[in-house]
Amino acid sequence: DAGITQSPRHKVTETGTPVTLRCHQxxxxxxxxxxxxxxxxxxxxxxxxxGVKDTDKGEVSDGYSVSRSKTExxxxxxxxxxxxxxSVYFCAISEPPTxxxxxxxxxxxxxxxxxx
Amino acid sequence: AQKITQTQPGMFVQxxxxxxxxxxYDTSDPSYGLFWYxxxxxxxxxxxxxxxxxxxxxxxxxxxxxxxxxxxKSANLVISASQLGDSAMYFCAxxxxxxxxxxxxxxxxxxxxx
Numbered sequence: 001d002a003g004i005t006q007s008p009r010h011k012v013t014e015t016g017t018p019v020t021l022r023c024h025q026x027x028x029x030x031x032x033x034x035x036x037x038x039x040x041x042x043x044x045x046x047x048x049x050x051g052v053k054d055t056d057k058g059e060v061s062d063g064y065s066v067s068r069s070k071t072e073x074x075x076x077x078x079x080x081x082x083x084x085x086x087s088v089y090f091c092a093i094s095e096p097p098t099x100x101x102x103x104x105x106x107x108x109x110x111x112x113x114x115x116x
Numbered sequence: 117a118q119k120i121t122q123t124q125p126g127m128f129v130q131x132x133x134x135x136x137x138x139x140x141y142d143t144s145d146p147s148y149g150l151f152w153y154x155x156x157x158x159x160x161x162x163x164x165x166x167x168x169x170x171x172x173x174x175x176x177x178x179x180x181x182x183x184x185x186x187x188x189k190s191a192n193l194v195i196s197a198s199q200l201g202d203s204a205m206y207f208c209a210x211x212x213x214x215x216x217x218x219x220x221x222x223x224x225x226x227x228x229x230x
Contacts, residue, residue, distance in 0.1 A: 014157050031216055031218070034220075034222075040121075041222055042122075042207055042220035042221050042222045042223050043161075043207065043209075043218075043220040044220070045217050045218070045219075048216070048217060050216070056201075056219065070149070073199050086158070090161065092161075094216060096216060102149055102168060103149075103167055103216065104151070104166070105151075105163075105218055106163075107160065107161035109159065109160055110159050110160070
């Protein structure tokens, strides 16, 4: 199994509070991703990183920011949490493919966030 | 626009029978990859099988096979000889060339009955 951990695994917070989720990898993979999973929507990309300090937005980035100061850590921050951000958050990692379309993404265990 | 469509929210299958999970996709890129992931009730995402748009043969991995119909833009997952442990949610996903992001479908929940 790819070495990916997420912390915390569960969190309950109140509307308006800041929240930071951490993804840590031991695989030295260049690409890291944050997804949220909601019923009926599958997984949707929030932000991703293609290197240290290199990040870009995904399809549901509003209300989220990210930072990556070193290869192994990718942080997702909710500046002011809202109830609509109650979700399960997954981190994933991958290497860029070389001469092939195949690049498997390896997923972390997920963080269940509840915003009251 | 939705790139991946999974039209079956839930399915029941009898143990030892085969089940087909539908997935259609939308892309104008001739180069793309299709992935299936399994998510059991424990929550982790498990990679199952991959099909590249230029692959001539349908992908197979053990009891999993991918029925790839390029002209119809469909990539259905077939699970043969279902086991109780196959009960899970299954996601179809696609990556287009020069884009490292995966687009996921909404998922299909499979329940295997003894």
